[in-house]
Amino acid sequence: MLVDDSEFMLNAIGAGTAFIGLCSVPASSDFVTRLRKRDAKSDTYEDGDGKATPESVKAYSAGAPKSLILISAAAGLAVSICLLVIEPLGRHGLWTDSLDTAAWGLLLFQAVAIASNRSSVRASHLGIYAFLSAAAHAGVLLARGTTIAEPLLHRSPVAFALRVAEIACGISLAVSSLCIPRRPDVFFDGEPVDRMYTVSALSRFTWRWASGLLKLATKKRNLDLDDLPRPGGSVRAASVSADWKAKPTADVPLWLGLFLAHKTAFAVNWFLTLCASILNFAPQWVILQLLRFFERRQPGDQSLEAWMWVVWLAIVIIAQSWFEAMLWWQAYSDLSIPVRAQLSALIFEKSMRKKDAKGTGKSKKAGEAGSAEPASPQRADADEDDSEELKKSKQSTVNLIGVDGKRVSDFFAFQTLFPGSLFKLVVSLAFLIKLLGWKPLLGGFSAMVAIMPVNIYFSKRYSDAQDRLMKVRDQKMEVVNEALQGIRQIKFSALEPEWEAKIGAVRERELGAVWSVFLNDTMLIGCWVTSPIMLATISLAVYAAIHGSLAPSVAFVSLGVFKSLEVTLSVVPELTTDLLDAWVSVERIEQYLKSPEVEDICKDSDEVSFDNASIAWPADEATDEAERFVLRSINVTFPRGELSVISGKTGTGKSLMLAAILGEVDLLGGTLYVPRAPPLAERHDDKATKSNWIIPKAIAYVAQIPWIENASIKDNILFGLPHDEERYKKTLEVCALKKDLEMLSDGEDTEIGANGINLSGGQKWRITLARAIYSRAGILVLDDIFSAVDAHVGRHIFEKCLNGELAAGRTRILVTHHVALCEPKTKYLVELGDGGVLHAGLLSELREEGALERIKTHEQILEEIEADELATAVNSDHSSAEEQLGGGGANGDAALQKVPSKTQAPRKFVEEEAREQGAVRKHIYLTYLRDSGGFLFWSIAVVIYVVRQGFTIGQSWWLKIWTSDREQEIMPQGLPNVSGGFGYTYSEGVRQSSIHVFSAPATAVHGTLAFYLGIYVALSIISSLIGTLKYLYIYFGSIRASRKLFAKLNFTILRTPIRWLDTVPVGRILNRYTADFNTIDTQMAYSVGFGVNSFLGLMGVVVSGLFVSPYIVLMAVVLLVICLYYAIRYLNGARPVKRLESTTKSPVFEQFGSALTGVTTIRGFGKSQVYVERMHRKIDDYSAATWHLWLFNRWMGWRMSLVGSFFSSFASIVILLIPGIDSALAGFALSFALEFSSSVMWTIRYYANMELNMNSAERIIEYTELPTEDLGGRSPPAAWPTAGRIEVHDLVVSYAPDLPPVLKGLTFSVNSRERIGVVGRTGAGKSSLTLALFRFLEARSGSIHIDGIDISTIKLHDLRSRLAIIPQDPVLFSGTIRSNLDPFDHHTDAELRDCLERVHLITGDESAEESSGTATPAGSDSTAATAVKRNANPFRDLQSPVSEGGLNLSQGQRQLLCLARAIVSRPRVMVLDEATSAVDMHTDALIQRSIREEFTDSTLIVIAHRLSTIADFDRVLVLLDGQVAEFGTPRELWEMGEGGIFRGMCEESGEREKLRGVIFGEGH
Secondary structure, rough: HHHHHHHHHHHHHHHHHHHHHHHHHHHHHHHHHHHOOOOOOOOOOEEEEEEEEEHHHOOOHHHHHHHHHHHHHHHHHHHHHHHHHHHOOOHHHHHHHHHHHHHHHHHHHHHHHOOOOOHHHHHHHHHHHHHHHHHHHHHHHHHHHHHHHHHHHOOOHHHHHHHHHHHHHHHHHHHHOOOOOOOOOOEEEEEEOOOOOOOHHHHOOHHHHHHHHHHHHHOOOOOOOOOOOEOOOOHHHHHHHHHHHOOOOOOOOOOHHHHHHHHHHHHHHHHHHHHHHHHHHHHHHHHHHHHHHHHHHOOOOHHOOOHHHHHHHHHHHHHHHHHHHHHHHHHHHHHHHHHHHHHHHHHHHHHHEOOOOOOOOOOOOOOOOOOOOOOOOOOOOEEEEEHHHHHHHHHHHHHHHHHHHHHHHHHHHHHHHHHHHHHHHHHHHHHHHHHHHHHHHHHHHHHHHHHHHHHHHHHHHHHHHHHHHHHHHHHHHHHHHHHHHHHHHHHHHHHHHHHHHHHHHHHHHOOOOOOOOHHHHHHHHHHHHHHHHHHHHHHHHHHHHHHHHOOHHHHHHHHHHHHHHHHHHHHHHHHHHHHHHHHHHHHHHHHHHOOEEEEOOOOOOEEEEEEEEEOOOOOOOOOOHHHOOOOEEEEEEOOOOOOEHHHEOOOOOHHHHHHHHHHOOOEEEEEEOOOOOOOHHHHOOOHOOOOOOOOOEEEEEEEOOOOOOOHHHHHHOOOOOOOHHHHHHHHHOOOHHHEEEHOOOOOHEEOOOOOOOOOOHHHHHHHHHHHHHHHOOOEHEEEEEEHOHHHHHHHHHHHHHHOOHHHOOOEEEEEOOOOOHHHOOOOEEEEEOEEEEEEEEHHHHHHHOOOOHHHHHHHHHHHOOOOHHHHOOOOOOOOOOOOOOOOHHHHHHHHHOOOOOOOOOOOOOOOOOOOOOOOOOOOHHHHHHHHHOHHHHHHHHHHHHHHHHHHHHHHHHHHHHHHHHHHHHOOOOOOOOOOOOOOOHHHHHOOOOOOOOOOOOOOOOOOOOHHHHHHHHHHHHHHHHHHHHHHHHHHHHHHHHHHHHHHHOOOHHHHHOHHHHOOHHHHHEEEEEEHHHHHHHHHHHHHHHHHHHHHHHHHHHHHHHHOHHHHHHHHHHHHHHHHHHHHHHHHHHHHHHHHHHHHHHHHHHHHHHHHHHHHHHHHHHHOOHHHHHHHHHHHHHHHHHHHEEEEEHHHHHHHHHHHHHHHHHHHHHHHHHHOOOOOOHHHHHHHHHHOOHHHHHHHHHHHHHHHHHHHHHHHHHOOOOOOOOOOOEEOOOOOOOOOOEEEEEEEEEEEOOHHHHHOOEEEEEEEOOOOEEEEOOOOOOHHHHHHHOOOOOOEEEEEEEOOOOOOOHHHHHHHHHHEEEEOOOOOOOOEHHHHHHHOOOOOOHHHHHHHHOOOOOOOOHHHHHHHHHOOOOOOOOOHHHHHOOOOOOHHHHHOOOHHHHHHHOOOOHHHEEEHHHHHOOOOOOEEEEEEOOOOHHHHHHHHHHHHHHOOOOOEEEEEOOOOHHOOOOEEEEEEEOOOOEEEEOOOHHHHOOOOOOOHHHHHOOOOHHHHHHHHHOOOO
């Protein structure tokens, strides 16, 4: 036997020496390289992660570890030489010792190579090879020691001591080789980079570099983003995006591209998986050896072999834990996080290049346009074309990063389980065949094969349920997003209950899908719980039947192996569904990345010109030309350096023509010439001076819907350019912004909410105009800049801005209805109409031809000439803002009034997102527990879980009884059976003395195989049933909590004050509705369910220890205290970092959403790259948070594993020390002891997950407890208001309790059906009055009575639903024309068509055609022939689609549709915040007529921006500084003489005579 062993050892040490030789190759090549080229000592260090500073280079030192390496290697060599001299063990021993000495010689050579190396990175690298060599050698020496230790100790204690010293040298060398710091600290953009590749290998492989941050977290009780180092080069968004582009990935599918881009990480990942899979069964193998030792041990036998196995048990558990921990860390750090950053960056970069396809009006295939039957509101081809929907909706695009990118990256982390399952299956089969034989195994696996189809069936159902859930979540996100975008309109119209129901309906569908996911998942868990139990039961039964008995070593070890297999096999089906999910997501992302990009359709030239060009709005798919709006055969050349004007009626394609100049259209024919702007990098903006400021070929764009970022006013105007004080001041002046800034307490530093929410309409326009004027562009493309400003402001802008010194020499192309205003300075004029150009040419030529007069006539019907260049200014010339600041139209609530600034720092309009600190508050847990079912529900849950854990212990205990019975039968008669009676129940109490096992009464159970097996099977079946149902029970509570919390959140958000909604970005609220609820719906249930399971598993380990010895329990308590210390440190860091992960995710979505909205402006300015870089930074913030979350997780996991290995070793030692313990009890105890570390770790991890998921509950509950608008009051009579009489008495109103009042004692009354115009200078309180009428501002004192009822005493909903308002900013919802006019189907189609006709969106003929069902216009053949080339009127069909925000309609059409919506409801009191600013004069005149004719039964209050609108009203209310200055008929106010404010306004307007004519009724 010894010879065999010594021969085996000779082979082992020979192999070890060869391995060390291999590991010495890098050291040799390094030596050779350095001899050829001497290294100069470098004072700098730089790599892909960043650059070291002189201080960090100075602080770097590796002297101590290098010295220790040399000493250990030299000492090891010396000891091995001594052993060779004094103690050769026979011929084999001599060879073995010689090889040992040779190995040490190689190790010393490696040590010298490391110590003499000047490069820190190379030394650290060689240190890893030295570690592998030293560890392998120490392992071989330990294995040899296991066989020769006992005889050697008796024969030669000195040699024994030397052998121990040699092993110690090996371990010392291995450890010190890992202690060389890899490099100095490096920095990127002045910020420290994560230290993973900075610290020593030992620190890196034990995650020790996280300790500093965790210490900081404990000290601060929090962590901020600034505390986290920046991600390294391998994770940084810019780097991974550049890597992707550098590789030829364009031609391969996205999934293959991702695999190839990360192939090295995959290879490492799979190698670690292989090692972890093999080591997974090593502890079981060691326990098998231990149990076999117990089975053959004689009383009093104290062999050293058993002690060696205890040491090996500790080693293999540590090794297995480390490989497992490293595997998961590598999966996240090298695969998941970089892939998420890479996909997010690529999707965003694509969005900056992608065609901005508006819904191009795909007509419904359902009902043909002419059918009288309305096509059903839902799309006929709903499922047919999900992908098309995806491309259209902005929200779905944001989902690509939020949902799909995350899914793919998560799968990349978990894909390791696929190869892992295969490797584990192979290893376990080999192990089990050796242990049980093939027959029992075949029996067991047949049971698994029987369960497999069930598993696969439910996996498929689970996958389908997940798909349905994703689709419903997309729908929910869109509905919620739309509600939040249009929240002002919802509140003005009192539609909160309807929208609450609409969102609630989608939510119910979502919860239905979640429940379906849970049911199928429970069945999967059932398979997962049942299959290992059946596998074990059948295998053991067959084994016992074949062999007639069952040995403890076989029973407990095979049970352990089956348990390991359980996780392996159970995870495959769920993983397959994750694979399918990820596959769907990859396809969605790939489809987006391959969607059409903006093509370069323009040829370079010095002038902007169209040569027979036909253009249409961009479409992603081939669309029939008849369905598109096309401008055909345009021949236009805009003169360089001059002002050109494009005019035309509402909806004739003016904005389309501007989009063509920006290259944002589909060119269907002809040629387009546009000067080519230099790329951003070549502009050298930072070096711009006055002389070279203007870049002739650069373009600046002002969109029709102003796009403003959430930043300060100054930042919005500078738009990334350097600050030139003189130019900036001049820009503010010419854009009439000076007055506005003076009124703001923070001036130019005032922060603007997303999309300029806290600015009035006019301010938004003027800030975007200022951005264009300040820019370096030589070509200014301006869309309709006069529509939202008053006439005198318009004139100021026209003269000082468009024709002032800042515009000199710049080509200005302007869309406007105000041709007459622009005529004096215009060089070139284009009029559009009938799908093409009606007139185009130099103004002088058009004037000669007489075309100019015709164009102006088109703009203004002769009877209603509103000499617009002089159009009645409401505000005086010296005021610059056209509306009450911050109170423009519907936006008035967020007024930015002049408030003396108390502090120097500007106030933030958009508050930073609050992050809770420390542990989640008790209140949050109580709310969640109450909502999920309360005390009774959770009490039953605890009972179910405890019973299930009892059955688990019972199963193992029964196995112990069964196997001990077999032992008694085969025990020699003469020996006393110490473990005679274990047939007692736990409750009999603990009777024992000292270390000995307790001697309970000997009630041995004897029985047949069938008896034992029957009870074991019964226990198994009950256990698996309870094990499955307990999850379903928890899921039920989870759904209940979700439903209640969502209902509360939905109710509250829709009823919060408008002021709050304005100051909170939509992305932040959306995050609550989507990401946070996704967590609460599903993850919370898993965390609670599995967490309680792990905790009771841990208790099971402790209880099973009690059966053996109280010392094990004592040890468990001590180790649990240590675990608790680590757990608290972990939670202190993980909590804030998880919260940071939530808060760093919102800005990614907000930036993405904002950039998608303003993509045309961003591209127009050539700023795409700036936004890409900004997005990279935000993605990096998000990556840093996730990175640290996993880093802390691994830090904790590894330390728990060490504690666990200690527990297992201690349990084995106690068992060894108990004299005469039987192997059945030892097996029982050891099988549980192995589970200690995983139970502790999972308990803590699930607790942490639950607490971090509670963070979502916390964020939601925080919002459910927000103050809402006043919901009390009484209900007014059903028909109220009948007359529409309004009395305002001494009304005092302010925007916030701490702000001064804006209305100061207002008193006036309005009679029934009277038309009142409200005018006043900026800040007079016009819009505040509107808001007070609708109670968006509550009165501090005073009252408003409508028909004798004080509006402050009635319910808000009743008040708002009985009044109507048309705000300045038209808000439309996606859907159809019908769903916008009558969202809840209260009216017939005929009524709706009638309303459209009244606002002149369709003519009487079209309405008749529509009703009669003929789509072709009656008329001559030529009409029918040309109809094809005409652009269809979308309003003819009530089912015509309206895209998100109504963006497929022009601004004017949107406002007319809003007017029609108001007419539908026929209110008694109607408030109009003059909303006709974006329509041409002709349409405006028609609207004015509609208002006069349609609202004859209503009391009409109009906030006027043009005096001509209200000159013939019944009375005019003039406000001044929040008080009534004048109130009377226009005639009375005129006759007050020159001193009157109204008269003064008329005189200043420059249109005095026309107004006088209207007021005195002359010519009417």
